[in-house]
Amino acid sequence: MSQDVAKTRRxxxxxxxxxxxxxxxxxxxxxxxxxxxxxxxxxxxxTSISNTTAIIQGPNMGQCEFVAMLFSxxxxxxxxxxxxxxxxxxxxxxxxxxxxxxxxxxxxIVYIMxxxxxxxxxxxxIPVVLPNAENPNGVNAFIAVAKNIVMFHIIFVAICLVLxxxxxxxxxxxxxxxxxxxxxxxxxxxxxxxxxxx
Numbered sequence: 730m731s732q733d734v735a736k737t738r739r740x741x742x743x744x745x746x747x748x749x750x751x752x753x754x755x756x757x758x759x760x761x762x763x764x765x766x767x768x769x770x771x772x773x774x775x776t777s778i779s780n781t782t783a784i785i786q787g788p789n790m791g792q793c794e795f796v797a798m799l800f801s802x803x804x805x806x807x808x809x810x811x812x813x814x815x816x817x818x819x820x821x822x823x824x825x826x827x828x829x830x831x832x833x834x835x836x837x838i839v840y841i842m843x844x845x846x847x848x849x850x851x852x853x854x855i856p857v858v859l860p861n862a863e864n865p866n867g868v869n870a871f872i873a874v875a876k877n878i879v880m881f882h883i884i885f886v887a888i889c890l891v892l893x894x895x896x897x898x899x900x901x902x903x904x905x906x907x908x909x910x911x912x913x914x915x916x917x918x919x920x921x922x923x924x925x926x927x
Contacts, residue, residue, distance in 0.1 A: 749906055756900035757812045760892035764808060767885035768801045774878040781875035785855060787843030793836040797882070800836075804829045823893075830890045837883045844876050 752758065771778075775798075782790045807829060811822040847855045858868035892899075 749903070752903050753906070755812070756903050757808075757893070757896055759899075760889045760896070761808060763885050763889040763892060764804060767882050767889065768805070770885075771797065771801065771878060771882045774874065777871040777874040778878065780871045781844065784869065784872070785843060785847040787847055790840060790843050793840040793843075796836045797833060797840070800829045800833050804833065826893065827890070830886055830893075833886045834883055834890075837879050837886075840879050841876060841883075844872060844879075848872070 778794055782794055804826060807822050807826045811819050811826050813819060848857060855872065856868050857870065857872050858864055859870050859873060860867040
């Protein structure tokens with residue numbers, strides 16, 4: 730049993746070591762993960778966002794939704810072009826990446842403003858009731874979901890933006906982590922006498 734536990738620990742340590750080694754080679758993957766999470770959550774909840782656009786029909790809401798999807802996909806392409814394998818970062822593509830990420834945050838903010846305006850306007854505000862005991866289906870509950878998803882998207886795109894900007898700083902810190910393998914047998918080996926016998 731103890732051997733299995735020790736083997737599992739060694740396996741976990743080796744997994745962590747390999748993960749850190751891969752980060753040393755490509756530290757930009759941390760920000761790429763944040764961008765991937767933002768895109769995945771946004772695209773998986775596109776139905777709630779589309780329904781919200783359809784019921785509110787605020788100015789430019791459809792365009793904001795379209796631009797968010799388009800620039801999310803383009804951001805991936807530009808991100809991969811910004812950091813070519815074993816080469817210095819492409820400054821032109823990096824500038825484009827920053828532009829796309831800022832645009833994504835901008836259209837998301839406009840979208841949330843349209844939702845807030847529709848829910849708080851003086852004349853015929855759109856009601857939103859979350860599911861409860863009296864009303865299991867709620868009323869326009871998808872609007873609340875869409876707003877939360879867009880806010881989540883803003884947060885993770887902003888995280889990606891900060892991580893890309895701070896890449897020169899934390900990449901140096903990651904490279905300082907010791908990932909060398911210590912072989913215990915080498916520590917216990919004595920000096921081998923290779924002189925021939927006379």
